[in-house]
Amino acid sequence: EVQLVESGGGLVKPGGSLRLSCAASGFTFSSYSMNWVRQAPGKGLEWVSSISSSSSYIYYADSVKGRFTISRDNAKNSLYLQMNSLRAEDTAVYYCARVVDYWGQGTLVTVSS
Amino acid sequence: QTVVTQEPSLTVSPGGTVTLTCASSTGAVTSGYYPNWFQQKPGQAPRALIYSTSNKHSWTPARFSGSLLGGKAALTLSGVQPEDEAEYYCLLYYGGPWVFGGGTKLTVL
Numbered sequence: 001e002v003q004l005v006e007s008g009g010g011l012v013k014p015g016g017s018l019r020l021s022c023a024a025s026g027f028t029f030s031s032y033s034m035n036w037v038r039q040a041p042g043k044g045l046e047w048v049s050s051i052s053s054s055s056s057y058i059y060y061a062d063s064v065k066g067r068f069t070i071s072r073d074n075a076k077n078s079l080y081l082q083m084n085s086l087r088a089e090d091t092a093v094y095y096c097a098r099v100v101d102y103w104g105q106g107t108l109v110t111v112s113s
Numbered sequence: 114q115t116v117v118t119q120e121p122s123l124t125v126s127p128g129g130t131v132t133l134t135c136a137s138s139t140g141a142v143t144s145g146y147y148p149n150w151f152q153q154k155p156g157q158a159p160r161a162l163i164y165s166t167s168n169k170h171s172w173t174p175a176r177f178s179g180s181l182l183g184g185k186a187a188l189t190l191s192g193v194q195p196e197d198e199a200e201y202y203c204l205l206y207y208g209g210p211w212v213f214g215g216g217t218k219l220t221v222l
Contacts, residue, residue, distance in 0.1 A: 035211070037159075045151070045159060045202050047211040059209040062114065099204070099211065100149055100164040 002026040002102045006094060009107030016086050016111070022079040022096030022104060030054075030074035035099045036081045038092035039106075048094070049081065064090075086111045115139055117205055119214035124222050125193045133217045134185040135203030141184035142205065148186035149204040150179055152197075153216075159202065163188060195221050 008020040020036070036048040049060045049070040058070055069082040079096055086109075093106040116138040125131040135148060142148060150163040161170055163179035166186065176192045186203055198221040203214040 037213075044200075044216040045153075045204075045213040047204070047213055050209075050211065057209070061210065095158060099161075100147075101161050101170060103158045103161070105158050 002098075004096045004098075004102055004104035006096045006104045006107035009094065009109045011110045011112065012086055013113050014087060014111055017082070017084045018086065018109060020081040020083065020094055020096075020107060020109070024077045024079065024096075027102075029072075029077040032098055033057075034072060034079045035097050036070060036079075037095045037097050037099070037103075038090075038109075039095070040089070040092040043092075046092075047099075050099075051079070083109070088112065115207060115210075115212050117203060117212045117214040119201075119203055119217045121215070122218045122220065124220045125190070127193060127195055127221055129193050130189065130191045131193060131219065132182070133188045133190075133201055133203075133219070134182065135187070135205070135214050136185045137205055137212075139207075142181060142186045144181065146186070146205040146207070148179065148181075150177075150186075150188045151202045151204065153200045153202065162201075190219075193221055197221055 003025045005023045012018050033052045035050040051058050051070045067085045071080045091111045095106045097103040118136045147165050151159040153159040162173050167179040178189050180187045201217045
């Protein structure tokens with residue numbers, strides 16, 4: 001059974017940093033591109049970032065470029081999102097996803113003073 | 114900035130048929146955009162329904178189908194059930210980045 005479990009969310013002050021993790025199981029993690037998608041409270045889905053299976057190709061939404069860094073450790077079946085210079089508008093549930101099929105349940109990030 | 118547009122809301126009667134569409138600000142949507150469709154109910158994570166225009170996952174009910182229609186991606190629900198009331202999102206691929214549509218709130222009434 002494919003499972004994606006996010007962790008690392010929480011309350012952080014504007015300008016602060018947070019690192020999200022996603023533990024994958026039930027599939028050959030190293031064979032798949034992975035993504036982070038977020039959803040602000042009461043709003044729609046926003047694609048944040050993607051990383052190819054070998055980390056050769058990385059893409060970011062303009063809204064997070066230069067502040068967020070996606071990475072993965074195939075040996076640990078884990079995906080990460082390092083978030084720096086956080087803003088109030090980054091407040092959202094962050095989902096780890098293969099996008100086209102399997103999604104995690106999300107972790108809430110709240111940016112507030 | 115690329116914008117993907119969906120109908121904000123639609124209403125359908127139980128047993129009826131409804132089509133949701135997904136347009137790109139860059140022009141006609143083709144199979145090269147690998148259109149995906151997702152369903153999201155309140156308090157739940159999104160659930161994938163359709164990938165690469167018209168392919169269904171093993172868990173996708175048969176009443177859901179995807180296609181290209183008049184330069185847009187389309188999701189058609191035939192024989193709508195009350196449990197289909199939800200928010201529906203399309204997702205398009207732009208050669209690296211992905212972009213979600215704003216979502217369609219489907220009401221079954």
